[in-house]
Amino acid sequence: MKFGVIVFPGSNRDHDAAYALEHVLGQQVDLIWHDSSKLGAVDAVVLPGGFSYGDYLRCGAIAKFSPVMNAVKKFAADGGLVLGICNGFQILVEAGLLPGALIRNRGLQFICREVQLRAATTDSPFTCTASKDRVYRVPIAHGEGCYFADERTLDELEAEDRVAFRYVDNPNGSLRDIAGVLNRERNVMGMMPHPEDATEPLMGSCDGLVVFQSLLAAAVRA
C-alpha cells in the first residue's frame, strides 16, 4: 500500500507516521508538501500530528486553507482513506470532514502519557481488525484534545456507530469518552491518540498497529 503523509509547516509527527508505515509495516510512503495541489497515486492519506502553522488562531484553523486540503477533500469525497492523528484530527474537524470540535483539555494542561482505549466499532477500515474485548494502550500528547459536539451530533455519531475509539480513562474531558470518530461514509477517521507511536516493543506498546493493520486488511478486501 502507498501512504501519503501530509507535511504542513509545523507538522512534527510526520516522521513518526512515515517511520511506522515504512519501517515497521513495510509500506511505501510519500511525504506530501502542504502547497501541492495533487496527492499523486496514493492509497491512503495520513494527516500527522504537530502544530501546523504553529496552531496559531486555533488548532487546525489555518491548515484547513492549505492548498493540499482541497486535494484531500476530493480524495475523501472519492472514497479514499484519510486518517487524521492528533493535529491531523483537529484539521479534519476544522475542514468539515469530521463533525465536532477539539477544545482545550479539561485540566487546561498539555498531557503526554499512555492512555487506554477501546475500539467502539469494528465496522470501519481503521478498526476492522480490532477486538472490542480488549484494551489498547496508546499514548496521547496534546493540549487541545477534548472532543466536543452538541448532543444531537453525539447521539447521531452513536446511532450511526461512528465512534471509532473511546478512552477507558478519559484524560481530557472528551464528551462521551470519545477518542476518535468516523465520517458518515466511514472512509475518514480522526483520533487524538498516537497509534504511530505505539508500533514497536521499544516504544512500550505495539497496540497502535491495529489501526494500520486494519487499513492494510481493508485494502486487501477492497
Add this chain to the structure above:
Amino acid sequence: MSAAAITPDLIAQHQLTPDEYQKIVSILGREPSYTELGIFSVMWSEHCSYKSSRLHLKKLPTRGKLVVQGPGENAGIIDIGQGYVIAFKIESHNHPSFIEPFQGAATGVGGILRDIFTMGARPVAVLDSLRFGRLDGSPNAARNRRILNGVVSGIAHYGNCFGVPTVGGECIFESCYDGNPLVNVFALGVCRKEDIFYAKAAGVGNPVIYVGARTGRDGIHGASMASAEFTEESKQKRPNVQVGDPFLEKLLLEACIEAMHTGAVVGIQDMGAAGLTCSTCEMGSRGSVGIEIELDRVPQRETGMTPYEIMLSESQERMLLVADKGREEEVFQVFRKWGLEASEIGVVTDDGKLRVKHHGKVVAEIPNRELADEAPLYDRPHTQPGRSAPLDSPGYASPNEETALLALLGSGDLCSKRWIWQQYDHLVRSATVAGPGAEAAVIRIKETGTSVAMSLDGNGRYSYLSPREGAMLAVAESCRNLSTAGAQPVAATNCLNFGNPERPEIMAQLVEAIEGLADACRFFDTPITGGNVSLYNETLGEGIYPTPVIGVVGLMPTAQPVSVAFQNPGRSVILLGGIGECDEREFGSTQYAKVIADRLWGTPPKLDLEREKRVQSAIREIVNAGLAESAHDLSDGGLAVALAECSFGSASVGARVDLDSDLPSHRMLFHEAPSRVLLSTAHPEKVAVIAARHGIDAPVVGVTIVSEVGVSQRGKKLIQCGIGTLKEAYEQALESHVR
C-alpha cells in the same frame, strides 16, 4: 552615528571597568562610538566572554578518542560510529526565567536548540535541570509556585511545538533559589559526520545572509543582564527578556537543514546572546576574515531602530549564514519554500574587521579577533569557599523509620515529578526508549540501531559543603545513572551556576568545583565538550548554593531498557556495593537532614573514585548480560527511598529486606553514600560472580514480594508498609503543592 558622548557614567552603565575601556581604546586606537561601546559591552560581558571563569575552564579535560568537536563551537560533538555523530550542550537561562518565567524558559529551550541545529544536527532530545525556591513553608511560596508554573509551561510550549521530546531532567526545591531559580536546558542532536557545519565565515566576497525572524527591540542587553546581580529594580528588566516563537524555530530548523544539504552554505551560526554582534564577529574571528554588513538590509520589526539597537537586539529565531558566491539563489529558494525571510546583509572581507554600516555610513569598525577572543581575562582572587553550615550535627529528633520514609517520599526533591513531565511531549520522534522517571533518559538513533543515554545531575547541598567533592559526586552520579541503564559514559557537558565571582569566597567555590569536575571527568574518561557558566546568581546579596550541573551522555546497544521497578515477586534483591559507610557529619548533607532535621551540616558523602568505577563496570556488565530484572542506583534519600521507588512499577511488586549493619537504623536507611545500586535478579549466583570479579560486595539483602515494602535490621522490624500508601505520598505531593 549616535552623538551620545562617551562619559564615565555611560561606560559604567555598560558594566565596563575603566581598565576595560582603556583596552577598547587601545584596540581601536581611538575612542569608540556609542554603537561600538555597546558591541564591546555585550561581547565582553561575563555571559559571552567567560572572563572570570576562562582561566579555570582550561583545566577541564576536553579531548578523547570520540571527540569530534570540543568547546569553542556552538555545541560539542561526539562520534557514535557508523558515520554518525551527536551534538549536545547544556545552557542556563536563569536570569530571564526569574524575570519572566514563561518566556525566559521558552527562549532557553529555543536558544539551545539553535545551538544544536546550527551544527547541522537535528535535535532529538531535551533534558532540563530546574531549581526553585520552596513551595511549602516559605514566605515566597506563592511566587515560587508562579515561577515553577511559568517555567514548566514555557518549556512545554516551546519543546512540544518544535517537536523535540523532553525526556528527562531534575527538579529541586531549596530556599537559596528563592530569588534566583535555575533553568538549565540540555539538548542533543544527531547528524551524519560529513554533514557537520561550523560557525565559521570563509571565502572573501561571499555573501552574508540573515534568515528568520525580524529584528526588534527585545532582549537588548540580555547578555549583560545575565552578568549582574539582581536588585529590586530587576523586574524593570522585563523588556530585556526575549519572546520566543517555537513554530518559527521549527521552520528555521527544517529550512536550515535543507539549505545545508544544498552544499551552498559555507558556515552558519545562530543569533543567541548578543545577537547580530556575536554571530558576525565570532564567525569572522573563527575564519580569520572580516565581515561587513549594512544594517539597512537587516529585516526589522520596528521602525527607527538605531545601529546600537539592531546590533544588540536578542530577538529570537534568527540565523546568520555565509553562502558560496553565485549560489545564493539555492539558499534563498529553500527559505522561500519554508516561508522564511532571508536577506543578504553583507559580505566576507579580507581585513579581519567587523564593519557595520548604517545608511551607507560606517558606525562601527572593530577587529573581529580582539572583540571575540581577546576579551579581558581575570584571575579573580579566591580564598576559602564560602559556607556558613556547621561541621557537626546540631542534633535532631528521629521519627520512626516509616514516618521518615513517607515524609521523604512526599518532599519536594524526592516526590514524583509526573505533574511536570506529563506536560512535556516526551514521545515525539518515536525514539524514546526510556523517558522521564527512568534511571537515565535513553533515545535510540534509528539510523544506527544504537541508543544514546543521558543524565543531568547536580547537588547544591553537597556542593555548598564542598564544591570540589560536590562536583565530583555529580559526575559520579551521572555516570552511575548511565551505567545502571547499561550505557557506557563517553562525554559530558557542564552548566556552572554560581554567585558573584567578584567575592573571593564565591570565586573559590567556582574554582574548586571546576577542579573537581576536571578530576572526575578525567577519571571517568568523559571529556567535557562544551557548556555554560552562569555567574551573579544572587538577589539582594543572597547567593545560591554553588550548583554545578553535569550532563553526561553514554552509548549503548538499542535494547529494551532495564526497569527501575521490580518486575516479579520471588526475585533476589541485591545491594551492589553493599550498605556502605556514613558518619554523622556526612549525614548532614542528605535529604533526611533536609526534610527531617531541616538543617544542613557536615560534609558530602565520601566518594572513592576507584570503587565507583568498579561498581559501574559491574552493573553495566550485569545489565548488559540481561541478569537484572530491575536496577536503580542509590542517591538522594538513600536505600529506603530507592526501595520504595523500585516498588512503584505497574506490577506492584515490593520487597522484604533485612540489613546487616551496625549503623543507627535511620542512618543506615537514609544515608547517601555513592557507589551503590539496588537490583533484582533471578540469577543471584551469576550476579555474585560478576560482582566478585570487579571486587565489589553484592549482598543479597532480601526478596521481592507482592504489594508491600518491609525493612528490618538484623531481624528488628523498621518499616512495613503497603506500596499503595508509599505511592500515594510520592505521587500526590507535587500536585498538592502546585495547586
